[in-house]
Amino acid sequence: MTTSQSLFFKIQNIYYAGGLPLAFKLKLCIAGIISIFPWFLKPLLYRLLLGYKVSSSARIGFLTMIAVDKADIAKCSIGSFNFLVGPYSLTIAENVTMFCRNTISVGSWVTDSKNADYVRYCYLGKNTLVADLHYIDPSGGFELQEGSWLGGRGSQFWTHGALAANRKITIGSNCYIGSAVRFKPGTTIGNGNIVSLGSVVTKSFALENALIGGSPATVLKEDYNGKYK
Template identity: 35%
Template sequence: MIRNTKLKKIVALALSLLPTSGLRIAGYRHLLGYQFGPGSRLGWGVLIVVDRFRAGNAVTVRRNTTFVGPISVELGDKTFIGRFNKIECGDNAADPSQAHMQYARRFVTGRDSLINESHLFDVLGEIRIGDGSWVAGFASQFLTHGAGTMNRDIAIGDQCFLGSAVRFAPGAGVGNRVVVGMGSVVTKRIEQDGAVVGGVPAKIIKERQDNDAYVFEKGW
């Protein structure tokens, strides 16, 4: 298994450009030691240069999504990640001189979760997306760093739906069955389950009913 960071980047770039998903997965598995469950697929240009990568069963990552940096990535069964997403962390985060910052450097998705297109995940802390939750739309940002910030992890509960262009600050999160409206800025942990959240900064707008009209199911 290749350990030199510069060489890993060169090899990963070459693997990302192979002509079929099967070849890309085989290359990442055998040359870089990453794990993929049965039925997983990688699109063209999917670049993976991380410390540890594990994809469960039937995971799909579409083209030009990148996982880059000294991070640990774990994708639950049937996770779907669309095009042009960036899951990244700077190399300096793993420098021994930064040990006092206690960077978690973890990205985790639950079973049957979905991340649509062109989102940014800054993985100095831990970003955790629960079972069946959707990061829908486009251009959302999840930031786990800031000057002097130590409470940096972001947690999205189960069965949540996040609209386009939302922002999550370090230490922010939402509970289970939460809908986050388009353009919202979540600056803290909103623990209440079954809520509709929106605004700048985001707050609870109303509670969801058990039989409400918000139903989010993959159609493919």
């Protein structure tokens, strides 16, 4: 399956999902049309047609879909074929870099009255980087603090699940998250930490400047000075 076919099926699944309001389906259609325009026209179109707050200096790539409740997007660089869709609030701060084929999405189920306690937001702080093919579930809240990287590809960040009362995932400033990492709901990583490739993070780590890894993840080395930039 090609990247464009994969994106089409994602859009189709969201569009025909039960419980999705007609207004949001219209928003999805408009976002799809905007996604094919040149990058320098997209900020204006998002502001005029969808009411988003988007910097004129934001570069948003070909077939990147942004269909959310609210969006506040500063000067940033977002690549092609990203899928930022669902009933949540999106904040992308200054100098964020996002490569290609990332998904930040949640279904309409989160708007049901029984799920009213879901905070539904994604925050990408200043100078953060999201590489390729990562999946972020923003239903319970997701924060990537200033200067942190989601490196490599294929990591997953889940903020809902059975018996999950504390849902928000917070990654502190100046952290590096390696490829194919898994985060469970309610986990927090302190500042300056490195999470190694393939780790499964099932609890929070408040310490700083450590190397964290394994399944389940543990502290492998404290006061770690490894460089990732």
